[in-house]
Amino acid sequence: MRNVSKSFAGIEVLREVCLNVAHGQTVSVLGPSGSGKSTLLRCINWLEEPDSGEILIAGVRIGVRADGKTHMPDRELARMRARIGMVFQSFNLWPHLSVIENVTEAPIHVLGMAEDEAIGRAEKLLEKVGIGEKRDAYPYVLSGGQKQRVGIARALAMNPEVILFDEPTSALDPELVGEVLAAMRALAEEGMTMVVVTHEMAFAREVSDEIVFIDQGCVVERQAPEAFFDRPQTARARQFLSRYT
């Protein structure tokens, strides 16, 4: 489905990284803090602009025009981003909108969906992530786990081709992590294409189709989860994993 490759100048955060995520796959990106995992993810939907390299979403290059040089106009870039969902570490809900409005905002105003339809779909999605009863609440009354599940519903509402998860449980209290991971697990099982930056090793092992291990901006290992966790091939991966077991 996609072929990601880019490098960053200045302080090199990503060095010639290549990444392929096939349709329906869940890929977990692991690595120590500061290894460039989040930057990699943020490059995929052009929140961060890579210095070189190219990113293709379903064969279409994001961020640059067909000539490969000039920037994509705002409107076109937005249209591409609409096909890529994103779930943030700090939730980033819109505080002036209620839960249901957070979920319907982009479908109505970006996709041009009819309001009734958007509300109907949003209600189903909120039900699915287990917070249907919080429909009319405002974000400030929600717990972190509830906020993040709204974040997931908000991403799903756009019917994206892929969802990017940027450390979705890192800002949560330990007892709230489970509910968010459960929602993500259900998505992976349904065949949603997912790229997950996480520190939840058990989750990565259980849910991923592939593990990508990054260190100092380079892809160090890329393996099936069992192989990566049981037989890591590089010293750096072994060292990284030893801290989690």
Added chain:
Amino acid sequence: MDQAALHTLLLGAWTTAWISAVAVAGGVPLGLALALLREARIPVVGHIIVLYVSLGRATPLVTLVLFIFVGAPLLGIPLDRYTAAIVTLLLNTAAFNAEVWRAAIRSFPHEQVEAARAAGMTRVLIFRRIMLPQIWITSLPGLVNEMTFLIKASPAIGVIGIVDLTRVTNRISAITYEPLPPILVAAALYMVAIGTLVRLQRLLDARAQRLAM
């Protein structure tokens, strides 16, 4: 002070009120436009706005209103004194409002903008749907504050012959030889106007509190 005097006073109050209201109605959106243009970082435009805001904030209203009233006809733009007064107050308040808006825009949480971009919103849509509904509430205390300053500074327009709430007191005391009563009534009317604005702002502040959480 008789019935007629009170009537004249109220007419003066009305003049102050409607001229200020028009200036505010134009100055608040103009301030927002200036703030947005400045934040857009367009090379020359940005500098012009900085200059405008500095001049607007540094020039006394009396000077500005005289300059506009006398200067505009020289440039071939005929202005009656009411238009000159409105333009003066509007330009002045817009300069201050621009700074209020700019502070709100600059402190707007970037994460919310990122979430909106990731959801496929264009810049215009992000501003209209995500930023504006929040920054107008966070800007409101500053904007209302500026409105009260504007009303209090508005007697400056008396120098070009507009009979506003302050100047009208001269007129009355010229007839009655008792300057104090009309001045006291005028002061009370100013306080009513400003008190109403402040109360309105407090009501809306409750909503701002919720957003801050």
